[in-house]
Amino acid sequence: MPTMRINQGAAFMAAAASTLLGGGAQAAVDLGWYPPNATVINSLAQVLNGTDIYGFVYNSSSVPDSVYGTYNWCNMPHVRATEYQKPSAEYQLQYVEVIHRHHKRTVYASNAFPVESYGWDCDDEGLFYYGQPKDGRKSAHTYWQGYTSPENPFVPSGFLGSCQFPQITAGGLDDSWQHGKDLYGVYHDLLGFLPNNTQEKATFRVTQNVITSEVAGMVINGMFGTEANYPLLIQASGIDSLEPAYSCAVSSNLFSDITSSTNWQSHLTAASTLYSTLDDISGVDPTDSGFHASFDHYYDNLSARQCHAKPLPCKLVNGVNSTTCVTQSIANEVYRMGNWEYSYKYRDDSRSLAASATSYGVWVGELTTHIRDFISGKSNVIWRHNVAHDGSISRLLSVLQIDVMVWPGMGSEVVFELYKKDNATTTATAPAAPSNSTASGSSGYFIRVLWAGQVLRSSNPSLGLMDMVPLETVLAYFDGLVGVGANLVHGKCNGTVAV
Ligand SMILES: *[C@@H]1O[C@H](CO)[C@@H](O)[C@H](O)[C@H]1NC(C)=O
Ligand SMILES: *[C@@H]1O[C@H](CO)[C@@H](O)[C@H](O)[C@H]1NC(C)=O
Ligand SMILES: *[C@@H]1O[C@H](CO)[C@@H](O)[C@H](O)[C@H]1NC(C)=O
Ligand SMILES: *[C@@H]1O[C@H](CO)[C@@H](O)[C@H](O)[C@H]1NC(C)=O
Ligand SMILES: *[C@@H]1O[C@H](CO)[C@@H](O)[C@H](O)[C@H]1NC(C)=O
Ligand SMILES: *[C@@H]1O[C@H](CO)[C@@H](O)[C@H](O)[C@H]1NC(C)=O
Ligand SMILES: *[C@@H]1O[C@H](CO)[C@@H](O)[C@H](O)[C@H]1NC(C)=O
Numbered sequence: 001m002p003t004m005r006i007n008q009g010a011a012f013m014a015a016a017a018s019t020l021l022g023g024g025a026q027a028a029v030d031l032g033w034y035p036p037n038a039t040v041i042n043s044l045a046q047v048l049n050g051t052d053i054y055g056f057v058y059n060s061s062s063v064p065d066s067v068y069g070t071y072n073w074c075n076m077p078h079v080r081a082t083e084y085q086k087p088s089a090e091y092q093l094q095y096v097e098v099i100h101r102h103h104k105r106t107v108y109a110s111n112a113f114p115v116e117s118y119g120w121d122c123d124d125e126g127l128f129y130y131g132q133p134k135d136g137r138k139s140a141h142t143y144w145q146g147y148t149s150p151e152n153p154f155v156p157s158g159f160l161g162s163c164q165f166p167q168i169t170a171g172g173l174d175d176s177w178q179h180g181k182d183l184y185g186v187y188h189d190l191l192g193f194l195p196n197n198t199q200e201k202a203t204f205r206v207t208q209n210v211i212t213s214e215v216a217g218m219v220i221n222g223m224f225g226t227e228a229n230y231p232l233l234i235q236a237s238g239i240d241s242l243e244p245a246y247s248c249a250v251s252s253n254l255f256s257d258i259t260s261s262t263n264w265q266s267h268l269t270a271a272s273t274l275y276s277t278l279d280d281i282s283g284v285d286p287t288d289s290g291f292h293a294s295f296d297h298y299y300d301n302l303s304a305r306q307c308h309a310k311p312l313p314c315k316l317v318n319g320v321n322s323t324t325c326v327t328q329s330i331a332n333e334v335y336r337m338g339n340w341e342y343s344y345k346y347r348d349d350s351r352s353l354a355a356s357a358t359s360y361g362v363w364v365g366e367l368t369t370h371i372r373d374f375i376s377g378k379s380n381v382i383w384r385h386n387v388a389h390d391g392s393i394s395r396l397l398s399v400l401q402i403d404v405m406v407w408p409g410m411g412s413e414v415v416f417e418l419y420k421k422d423n424a425t426t427t428a429t430a431p432a433a434p435s436n437s438t439a440s441g442s443s444g445y446f447i448r449v450l451w452a453g454q455v456l457r458s459s460n461p462s463l464g465l466m467d468m469v470p471l472e473t474v475l476a477y478f479d480g481l482v483g484v485g486a487n488l489v490h491g492k493c494n495g496t497v498a499v
């Protein structure tokens with residue numbers, strides 16, 4: 001059991017009165033930070049000493065059904081009918097909000113090596129870009145065809161090929177479609193929750209990064225089989241809460257403190273031999289700060305290759321492959337480091353909760369408003385679907401204080417399910433003041449949170465195993481951190497309200 005607690009004092013316990021939930025229902029929750037479980041992932045000694053990558057998958061989007069649920073960087077497990085645990089009949093599903101990372105893609109240009117032994121070709125798909133008046137003339141379905149001009153002397157060697165960097169690859173588009181199909185298989189086919197045509201009751205949201213739109217279109221077709229026009233909600237550049245892209249100086253400073261900490265610096269120091277090996281093979285300048293502040297760039301570069309069945313890179317000597325190559329063992333070391341970094345940054349460091357609750361607080365406040373608006377009848381939307389990034393999912397898992405943090409792989413999914421419990425059975429079976437909460441559950445609403453298709457466990461004792469936690473508890477926790485409808489976030493971000 002967790003023993004450490006931060007955020008002592010006034011902010012420690014939150015008692016939130018919710019006008020929505022039956023005249024001032026009160027729920028006292030613990031807003032403190034609790035450390036994640038101690039595992040191989042967040043033990044630096046074991047990361048340094050290890051050889052494997054914990055059975056995690058990095059080389060294919062598909063795994064046998066028998067091991068579905070295993071961490072798969074290329075295509076993380078998500079809700080699907082084969083594994084879905086249907087709650088007992090007294091719980092009626094009311095509202096669902098899904099958020100997941102986009103699917104597999106090329107690398108970002110910033111993560112490319114200065115010299116590349118092969119290119120990325122994307123001639124097997126089209127990235128459609130066009131505008132069309134809603135009433136009036138039609139547009140051709142135009143798409144971008146990347147190409148490299150032999151006359152253009154400014155083409156960097158890392159840009160060989162016809163892809164945009166980044167873009168969702170054909171394999172990632174297939175995974176996106178299947179992800180939509182699997183969700184529909186549960187929420188429509190199995191539960192009968194989604195009607196056949198959900199345009200009016202479902203909304204889809206993306207970020208300013210076009211790769212999320214590339215995914216959303218495939219997901220929607222995988223769900224509803226439609227090729228029709230479909231709106232994707234999007235907030236303005238620079239303030240979007242889903243990515244998140246709004247500026248939050250307090251959060252940036254906290255994350256910066258985390259990555260300047262002794263713990264963070266000592267993992268980089270301990271990895272100096274690994275860095276020399278990688279720099280030598282890739283041609284990356286050993287003083288390049290982007291590649292050496294964390295393992296992000298190397299991790300992305302190596303994993304994107306492996307997920308697309310491309311070989312690990314070799315050192316190019318006079319433009320020809322040498323026999324000095326990144327081995328699987330070296331790649332595994334990079335993957336162990338990357339997972340350690342995500343655990344450290346988003347969970348192990350006690351400042352992570354405040355860093356994430358501020359920079360992801362607006363999205364969290366949007367979520368609680370969606371739930372309240374559904375219950376009050378202000379909104380009839382029953383399905384909200386967000387396509388986002390690893391930075392979005394990581395912050396959300398940080399706010400939820402997941403018990404074992406990993407680097408959220410491609411397609412990583414968190415699902416919030418709102419249930420109403422049949423009132424006739426509520427009194428008989430509701431846990432009487434469970435130790436993790438003093439909430440009464442008097443509204444009869446409960447929240448279940450699924451991560452990678454399974455119930456998420458939080459290290460925070462008020463949340464615990466997030467399997468039918470009284471809505472009052474969940475709202476009091478989120479409201480306590482970010483305010484009702486995120487009304488504390490602006491002040492917390494600019495330092496006028498204490499975090
Ligand atoms: C984390 O620890 C808790 C409490 O010991 C345990 O119930 C849970 O299964 C652990 N989580 C994982 C993912 O192993
Ligand atoms: C590393 O592994 C070796 C051999 O398995 C073991 O003797 C040593 O104690 C380990 N070191 C750490 C820090 O775990
Ligand atoms: C992926 O890696 C695992 C473990 O190294 C290996 O057993 C498997 O054959 C690989 N699969 C593919 C498709 O390369
Ligand atoms: C890795 O770096 C190489 C070299 O610049 C680049 O060509 C390749 O696209 C990168 N791959 C990824 C997945 O970043
Ligand atoms: C280097 O090796 C890779 C993998 O075998 C191959 O795809 C690529 O064409 C080679 N590049 C050069 C320049 O020889
Ligand atoms: C939904 O579609 C299925 C199969 O096409 C059909 O059997 C069912 O009647 C439809 N339901 C509604 C409410 O339209
Ligand atoms: C359950 O709700 C119904 C309708 O709201 C109400 O008529 C009934 O009295 C309630 N039963 C209990 C046990 O509260």
Ligand SMILES: *[C@@H]1O[C@H](CO)[C@@H](O)[C@H](O)[C@H]1NC(C)=O
Pocket residue numbers: 431434435436437461462463464465466467468469470
């Ligand atoms: C927290 O409470 C919920 C129900 O309110 C319960 O299902 C869950 O097991 C509890 N978690 C812990 C860690 O006690």
Ligand SMILES: *[C@@H]1O[C@H](CO)[C@@H](O)[C@H](O)[C@H]1NC(C)=O
Pocket residue numbers: 488490491492494496497
């Ligand atoms: C800081 O946030 C508060 C909201 O709590 C807002 O009223 C104020 O204008 C902000 N100040 C600055 C300088 O952004």
